[in-house]
Amino acid sequence: MNEKWAKFYTEAARERGISEYLIGPLVRYIVYGLNPGSFLSACIRGDAHTAINEGSDNADELKGAFYTDFIPVMIFLHQDVPAGCIGDSAEWYGVFNFN
Numbered sequence: 001m002n003e004k005w006a007k008f009y010t011e012a013a014r015e016r017g018i019s020e021y022l023i024g025p026l027v028r029y030i031v032y033g034l035n036p037g038s039f040l041s042a043c044i045r046g047d048a049h050t051a052i053n054e055g056s057d058n059a060d061e062l063k064g065a066f067y068t069d070f071i072p073v074m075i076f077l078h079q080d081v082p083a084g085c086i087g088d089s090a091e092w093y094g095v096f097n098f099n
Contacts, residue, residue, distance in 0.1 A: 006031045009081070016076040019069055026073070030081050043073045044086050 006027050013023045025036035035041065042051035051070055077086045 002031050012080045013076055016080070017072045018076060022069060022073065030085055039069070040073065043070065043077060046087065
């Protein structure tokens, strides 16, 4: 069952234009409740400042990171995933992990 949801969210993330290297961690967070890295964690909390600062160590890449990663990730999180897995106090354990 989890594989079905993983595929569903992977395709949804690709349709939003999220970079491939972020899709795996995002899907593992949504489906299995595994914590992603600092950039995605900041996106999940809705912390734009931290997300952009964590997104790149190179100041020249910050503008690109914002447009290529932050915006599509935020749209995906707010329109395609369960509401309980985003926000400042999000504690997510995966869509169908009932153990």
